[in-house]
Amino acid sequence: MKVYGRNVLKEILNTNTPVKMIYFSNSGDKELKKLIEIAKIKKLPHTIANKKILTKLCNYEKHQGVVIDIGEFKYKDEYYIENLNNPFIVILDQLQDPHNFGAIIRTAVAAGADAIVIPKNNSVQVTPAVIKVSVGTIFRINVIQVVNLARFIEQIKKYGIWIYGADMHGKKYYEIDLKKPIAVVLGNEGAGIRRLIKEKCDDFISIPMKNHVESLNVSVSAGIILFEVMRQNESIDS
């Protein structure tokens, strides 16, 4: 997979994510030269090429002079969740929009979530656009792809994880005790969480709204709920 953008490269460098090849533009400014220098020092495979070649490689013009071949994106094995201490999981039930997915990844990393789980079918997957929107933060979190989301939820319940679905008919997000091993389920942009998945939820979280608004953009809802989880758990630490 060929990803692009300077912030994406910076996160790849910061997290020591393996790369197959880094393509730099030959018409670079100071920042680009510094990034090339770091690639040299880290002894990463890299090459200098014409800007237009980079555009062809990633099929996108605004690559900022950086294209990175990371090989196949590595989804994490789901069983690793079993060994987490106080897990905080984000489950996306058939999300479709790459911008929403990328923004939720960035938010989940910032809120300290351990993993993001997506179904293998009928869902947005990890693409270069998603990685770009995540500003490269995706390399700081585990993305798990599961074949059967309902079965997966059944499984992690056995690890003592509580499943909270985001739904307008739930309890107010700031009146629920979220200081426990938790998975937050966010649904599809239009249809919300599927009935089958709702049946697996232990409880529902809602965001009270004014002016007859029925829902928020899913990445905004994610922000409000995931940061509430972080906030409540911070108050334990302090």
Add this chain to the structure above:
Amino acid sequence: MKVYGRNVLKEILNTNTPVKMIYFSNSGDKELKKLIEIAKIKKLPHTIANKKILTKLCNYEKHQGVVIDIGEFKYKDEYYIENLNNPFIVILDQLQDPHNFGAIIRTAVAAGADAIVIPKNNSVQVTPAVIKVSVGTIFRINVIQVVNLARFIEQIKKYGIWIYGADMHGKKYYEIDLKKPIAVVLGNEGAGIRRLIKEKCDDFISIPMKNHVESLNVSVSAGIILFEVMRQNESIDS
């Protein structure tokens, strides 16, 4: 201005926003027929046309069989803020992305904000795409366009409004008392709030983050902060 989409039309109908003409597709399903029926009952100017004509009218394919000519979009006069009771204002300093703007409008309406303020220059403006992303909620809030944002902030300070800038070096959002007449300033996607505008802020709000993440998507930050304002003010009511 020609806007499009069924949810946008529903909000136009719900809020009695004036229309110049509603164009419906002639190949409609049940929902579309119901919308035509409502337009008839409300005696709104409307016409039935070929799907392709609708596409030409709004320059967009996914119009869902509905295009609405609302004439020129009406920005609100800034002086109306003076007479608000316990004002809650959202100021966007040179935001660029229509998706972010639309999502923030939806969020601001849901959080009960009174107005959204944007500068006239170097800022995303209200466009059909913005209105679509707002899911039509824009018709439930006042959008104010100002020539000089710094001067505007000076002015509303005189009305007793506190100005809070969203900035990573501010105080934690849940440790600030937001139960007062307030304006929240959100900055440009890349550069944040301009120095000139920062100097006008009374204080700064930040969202503490983990894993070295330095910022969130601006619409996500807006969600977390605006809903904190709502949450604190709800606790007064109850």
